[in-house]
Each structure stands twice: as C-alpha cells, then as structure tokens.
Amino acid sequence: MNIDMIRAAAQRLKGHARRTPLLTSPFLDEIAGRQVLVKPECLQHTGSFKFRGGWSAVSALDEATRKAGVIAFSSGNHAQGVALAAAKHGAPAVIVMPADAPKLKIDNTRALGAEVVLYDRAGGESREAVGDAISQERGLTLIRPYDEPQVIAGQGTTGLEIAQQAAELGVNDGDVLVCCGGGGLTSGIALALEADAPAMRVRPVEPEGFDDVTRSLASGEIQSNATQSGSLCDAIITPAPGESTFPLMSRLCGTGLVVSEDEALHAMALAFKRLKIVVEPGGAVALAAALFHGDKIEGDAVVAVCTGGNVDAEVFANTITKFDKH
Amino acid sequence: MNIDMIRAAAQRLKGHARRTPLLTSPFLDEIAGRQVLVKPECLQHTGSFKFRGGWSAVSALDEATRKAGVIAFSSGNHAQGVALAAAKHGAPAVIVMPADAPKLKIDNTRALGAEVVLYDRAGGESREAVGDAISQERGLTLIRPYDEPQVIAGQGTTGLEIAQQAAELGVNDGDVLVCCGGGGLTSGIALALEADAPAMRVRPVEPEGFDDVTRSLASGEIQSNATQSGSLCDAIITPAPGESTFPLMSRLCGTGLVVSEDEALHAMALAFKRLKIVVEPGGAVALAAALFHGDKIEGDAVVAVCTGGNVDAEVFANTITKFDKH
The missing domain is CATH 3.40.50.1100 (Rossmann fold)
Structure with a gap:
C-alpha cells in the first residue's frame, strides 16, 4: 500500500x-x-x-475477472458504492445484506443495478457462509469495505x-x-x-x-x-x-x-x-x-x-x- | 451588457x-x-x-467609490451576498431591511459585517426614502438586486x-x-x-x-x-x-x-x-x-x-x- x-x-x-x-x-x-x-x-x-473505493477496486480488476462479477457484504454505504461502480463498468454485482436492513437501502442497492442476496441475521445465518457459496459458484471477487x-x-x-x-x-x-x-x-x-x-x-x-x-x-x-x-x-x-x-x-x-x-x-x-x-x-x-x-x-x-x-x-x-x- | x-x-x-x-x-x-x-x-x-453578483458589483467599483461604501435594499439573499462581498473588500455596507424581516436574516446580515438599517414597512415608511437619505449623506453606491x-x-x-x-x-x-x-x-x-x-x-x-x-x-x-x-x-x-x-x-x-x-x-x-x-x-x-x-x-x-x-x-x-x- x-x-x-x-x-x-x-x-x-x-x-x-x-x-x-x-x-x-x-x-x-x-x-x-x-x-x-x-x-x-x-x-x-x-x-x-464509498463510491471512490468501489470504483477503484472494480476498475483495478482485469477484464475477465471484472466480467465474472464482484460481491460485497454491506447494509450501508459500501453496498451502494460498489453497486454503482460495478454497474457503470457493466460488471455484475452481488450485495449480501441482512434481511432486516431498511427497505429503502435494499431498494436503492437494487435500483443501482446490483443483485441483492438477503440473509437471516437474527436466525444466526452467517453472511460469510452465504457469500462464500455464491462467490465460489459464480467466480465473484470479494470487495472488502476497508481491508x-x-x-x-x-x-x-x-x-x-x-x-x-x-x-x-x-x-x-x-x-x-x-x-x-x-x-x-x-x-x-x-x-x-x-x-x-x-x-x-x-x-x-x-x-x-x-x-x-x-x-x-x-x-x-x-x-x-x-x-x-x-x-x-x-x-x-x-x-x-x-x-x-x-x-x-x-x-x-x-x-x-x-x-x-x-x-x-x-x-x-x-x-x-x-x-x-x-x-x-x-x-x-x-x-x-x-x-x-x-x-x-x-x-x-x-x-x-x-x-x-x-x-x-x-x-x-x-x-x-x-x-x-x- | x-x-x-x-x-x-x-x-x-x-x-x-x-x-x-x-x-x-x-x-x-x-x-x-x-x-x-x-x-x-x-x-x-x-x-x-447572489454572492456572485454582489462580488462582481463591489469589485467593479473604483477604489475611492468602494471605500465610501455600498448600500442595498433586501430582506433576503441579495442582502447577505452584498454584505459578505463588501466585508471581504473591506468596504462598508449598509443594508436596508424591513423591521419585520425574520430576526435570523437580520442577525446574519449583521454578522457578515453589514450595518443594518431597519424601516417600518407596516407604518408606510418607504425604503427608498430611508436609503436615499443615508446614501446622499455618506456617498454610498446603490447595488440593485438585478437591474x-x-x-x-x-x-x-x-x-x-x-x-x-x-x-x-x-x-x-x-x-x-x-x-x-x-x-x-x-x-x-x-x-x-x-x-x-x-x-x-x-x-x-x-x-x-x-x-x-x-x-x-x-x-x-x-x-x-x-x-x-x-x-x-x-x-x-x-x-x-x-x-x-x-x-x-x-x-x-x-x-x-x-x-x-x-x-x-x-x-x-x-x-x-x-x-x-x-x-x-x-x-x-x-x-x-x-x-x-x-x-x-x-x-x-x-x-x-x-x-x-x-x-x-x-x-x-x-x-x-x-x-x-x-
């Protein structure tokens, strides 16, 4: 870095x-x-x-990797930043959000072009488990929010x-x-x-x-x-x-x-x-x-x-x- | 123009x-x-x-005229634009405002460095008469809001x-x-x-x-x-x-x-x-x-x-x- x-x-x-x-x-x-x-x-x-980091990460991927798509875990600003950055690159984006996140944030993330996958936070479902399964199946690249x-x-x-x-x-x-x-x-x-x-x-x-x-x-x-x-x-x-x-x-x-x-x-x-x-x-x-x-x-x-x-x-x-x- | x-x-x-x-x-x-x-x-x-027009008008005056000061009639955005523009030029500014204008706007205009002169709108006092008297006495230049x-x-x-x-x-x-x-x-x-x-x-x-x-x-x-x-x-x-x-x-x-x-x-x-x-x-x-x-x-x-x-x-x-x- x-x-x-x-x-x-x-x-x-x-x-x-x-x-x-x-x-x-x-x-x-x-x-x-x-x-x-x-x-x-x-x-x-x-x-x-968050849009800056989202754009930076998506644009840094080689084209084949980007075309396969990206994934992020977030109920907030990182979700929207990655969703819009991916959409503008024509790259698929999956955002894993808790099912009890505010409906507006879920709707916004979808409207920005991302596929939203909900997990049951209260029921003990792990977002990592949900996300890992999808990532491996589709070859998605994880974009972490800060690390x-x-x-x-x-x-x-x-x-x-x-x-x-x-x-x-x-x-x-x-x-x-x-x-x-x-x-x-x-x-x-x-x-x-x-x-x-x-x-x-x-x-x-x-x-x-x-x-x-x-x-x-x-x-x-x-x-x-x-x-x-x-x-x-x-x-x-x-x-x-x-x-x-x-x-x-x-x-x-x-x-x-x-x-x-x-x-x-x-x-x-x-x-x-x-x-x-x-x-x-x-x-x-x-x-x-x-x-x-x-x-x-x-x-x-x-x-x-x-x-x-x-x-x-x-x-x-x-x-x-x-x-x-x- | x-x-x-x-x-x-x-x-x-x-x-x-x-x-x-x-x-x-x-x-x-x-x-x-x-x-x-x-x-x-x-x-x-x-x-x-309004700050753009205020700055443009104040900065276009020759130095002697500007030093004498400017005057504006306004209870709103033009007042604040002229007040700040004049203050940043080190020029005195008189703003003629109705006495029943919102106190916040009067306070803001004063805080931006202008001298606020109030007139009694309801009692039929004319802002032009009030303003003209001050302008002539002090040699102020009137800055109109649009004409x-x-x-x-x-x-x-x-x-x-x-x-x-x-x-x-x-x-x-x-x-x-x-x-x-x-x-x-x-x-x-x-x-x-x-x-x-x-x-x-x-x-x-x-x-x-x-x-x-x-x-x-x-x-x-x-x-x-x-x-x-x-x-x-x-x-x-x-x-x-x-x-x-x-x-x-x-x-x-x-x-x-x-x-x-x-x-x-x-x-x-x-x-x-x-x-x-x-x-x-x-x-x-x-x-x-x-x-x-x-x-x-x-x-x-x-x-x-x-x-x-x-x-x-x-x-x-x-x-x-x-x-x-x-």
Whole structure:
C-alpha cells in the first residue's frame, strides 16, 4: 500500500468520481475559533466517499475477472458504492445484506443495478457462509469495505484533493479530521497527505462508546468495540480497526478524537444551516470535533471530512428542528 | 451588457466565489425520463448565487467609490451576498431591511459585517426614502438586486461554468432551467450560454401565481404580479421583470415554465434525498420543472439551477417528512 497506488486510483477515478469542493462558512469559523474547511463527501455519487473505493477496486480488476462479477457484504454505504461502480463498468454485482436492513437501502442497492442476496441475521445465518457459496459458484471477487488495498487507494484520492484544495486557500498545515470506521478512508487520506501535504496530520474521529480506533492508537494494539449497535452513527460503526489499516494509522495519524452523539447531531444541524449540505450522524463526527473540541486540535485552520449523507428524513428533520434555536 | 463583462466578472470572482459542482443522480434521471444535471448554487457563499453578483458589483467599483461604501435594499439573499462581498473588500455596507424581516436574516446580515438599517414597512415608511437619505449623506453606491449590469455579469458566471461542466459530461445542448425572480441570473446565464454553448437554451421557471416573467415573455411586454406575498418561494418573488433583464430574456430565452408550490416542495425533498443538498422552495422550482414537466422540455439532458438554500429548519423538516414515502 503506497502513494503510487493512490495516484493510479485517482487516474482511474478521473471523470467518474466527483471532485467534491471544499466548503467554508464564517459562522462555523466563529464557533470553532479557527478556519474550518469542510470536504463534503456526502455530495459524492451514492451519497458517500464509498463510491471512490468501489470504483477503484472494480476498475483495478482485469477484464475477465471484472466480467465474472464482484460481491460485497454491506447494509450501508459500501453496498451502494460498489453497486454503482460495478454497474457503470457493466460488471455484475452481488450485495449480501441482512434481511432486516431498511427497505429503502435494499431498494436503492437494487435500483443501482446490483443483485441483492438477503440473509437471516437474527436466525444466526452467517453472511460469510452465504457469500462464500455464491462467490465460489459464480467466480465473484470479494470487495472488502476497508481491508483491501485498492479500496484504501480509492478513498485516499480524497486526501489528494484536500491537499490541493486547501493549498489553494492558503492552508498547508494543521489537523485533518476524518470520521473513522474500519479506517480505509482515514489511512488512505493519511498516506496521501504524507506525500502531498506533510505538515498536515490526520486525526480519526469516532462517537462515544465506539472508539475502537482511538483506543487502538493509544495502546498500540488493535482494540474492539464492546457492541456494534445502538448508535445513530451506524455508518462508521465497525468491530475493530482493519489489519491493513491499523499499521498505516499507527504510523501516520495523530491521536483519535471522540465526540458525543449529541455533538454529532448538532454538527449535522449546523451543516444544514451554514453549508446547505445533508450529512448523516456518522458523517458529522469530524465536523463535531472541529466545532466543539477545538482545545484538542492544532493549527489556525482545521479540515473536517463529512463522509456521507445517507440519513433518514425523520432523523434529519428531528435534528434540524431540535437545534434550530442554537 | 455583453459577454465580455461576464468574462471580466469571472476573472474578478476567481478564487473568491465558489465554483459549484454539477450534480447528478440516476434516481432523478429516472423520474425525469432524461439526464438531469443540477447546478447547486445553494452551496455558494452565503447560500445563494447572489454572492456572485454582489462580488462582481463591489469589485467593479473604483477604489475611492468602494471605500465610501455600498448600500442595498433586501430582506433576503441579495442582502447577505452584498454584505459578505463588501466585508471581504473591506468596504462598508449598509443594508436596508424591513423591521419585520425574520430576526435570523437580520442577525446574519449583521454578522457578515453589514450595518443594518431597519424601516417600518407596516407604518408606510418607504425604503427608498430611508436609503436615499443615508446614501446622499455618506456617498454610498446603490447595488440593485438585478437591474444592474455588473450584477447581471456576476450572475452570468454561473452560465460560463454550466457550459464548461456540462460539456465535460458530454452535454452540449438542451434546456437550462433557471429559477427566476427579476431575471438577473436568468439573463446572465442566457448571455453566457449564447457565447459558450449556443445549442443550449435558457428557460425561466416560476411558481404559480407569480409568473410575471413567463407572461411577459409570452406577451412581449413587461407584466406584473398581482401580489408579492403569500408564497413559500419568497426568494424569487419580484414585482415584474427588470428593465435591463427583460430585453435580454426576450431575445435569448425560450418560453417560461410554471410549477406549483407542491411541486417545488417535492423537488426540495428529492434534492435532500438524492443529492444531499439543502434547497429553499424558490430555489427548487427549476428542478421541479425538470422532474415534473418533462413534456414541455427538449433534449436528452436538462440542466436545473438550484439557486439558493436559505430555508427555515421548520419548513425544511416538514417538507422532507411529508414526501418521505414518495
């Protein structure tokens, strides 16, 4: 895993992934006490950065392998990212999803051209068993959500853009806050910045109670979360940092930051009001850290990556109404 | 008023106004029955395209005039656009607003650095009288919201970007739908496309009951609206097309399109769900026409400009919840 793979992925993504802008607001600067630059990956195709990794992985396959098809396990953003990337390559995609996933996510994944295979999570059926059987039968290639070099390379293209866009605004150093699940995006951006903006430092951000990466970085060993459910920040809840991403984060990242769910929701409401973008709770933890944990951040400017915007209307409506008076 | 003024404005805006991306969604394409390209000016500084015209006008003044200061009449997006543009130039700005304008808009305009002068709309006080007195006393330059060549030139830079960004996606012809109030943005984009994408045609879009531009274009003479209040699409409600903008629209635009308020709200909800952007009701009428009036549109692709995103949390929350099941 190295910077050349990220640059090669950027070439393959060109004209296909969206180059999201870098947004600012004087109102957010005032709250944070420093300049806040927001990278809105919620505006990426399928509403999250996951399309980058999906496209990178699918486009890196040789043609015969790609034609045979790909498979992914996901009930969320990775599913949609891989589904659209595969569809645009004319490659079959099977997405294995829990039968009790929200109907909208199942419908969307199908509408993006993927074949959805449901498994009975509650009944103890293993998604790996279901997926392995289909993969072997059809010769599908598994695309993992983060422990996969070409996926990390695709996510890392976000970092190449941040380095260039921040420099255009005169920002060359400071902390880059990234909403962190398994660490694919975080480690990819860290690698990109090591090459293109070495005075910038990536800091993973997580919700309280699901701070496996922060604890892993602090202890130097992979730590797990006690539970994987019960958070509105579901998009970035993973069991533990990845085997490939953890060494990269250990080498390149600063200490992790942890925000409360209420702070994440407040950041969502401010992104609505001041930036006019739709961010999901898990995608707002980095902005929450930038706004409400400034004492733990270094530099006159801070970059926050808003990683996704796939949030239910009801959650979004309740959140922006609740924080309307702030 | 000509294309050279727009190109000169683009030079002055470079590095200051945001180059908004061009967004797409396969889900919107399916509803529209053709490819839909969305230009999200809600992501512009201050949440609407008005910053372009404000910056263009302020930056076009000679230094002594600019130092003396500028003045604008507005309770909405133009106020904020001019306020921020002036502040970034270090120029004083006076914004004359009705005393009964929403407190948030008054507070925002002040926070952007402008001096807000309130007048008593209900008591019959004339904003022109209030404004004229201040202007003469202090030597301020009035920046009109649309009947002002340098403002039209600034708004027209949106058209230069559309021509280039659509061409990158392989789209060189078809209708370009623009939410239309006084016609500054509409005529500016029309001039830009005449030069850079002559096979594209601008179509103004208005809400039912406030279709002064559509009727004016049809009759060949300036027509007024019967009323100027009572619409959620307040951002684009003006008494009549401008004296400078109407001749440009007459020469360059196709027939107007009219959508219902419910269609505008539905488009807002779909922009939330599929594009992850926040659009105000008046800023969503063009997208509504693209999605729900396809029989009156020509071409395999359509461009819709979402002009602003300054919407109250309550209106937005109610709208996305109402249309959640669609």
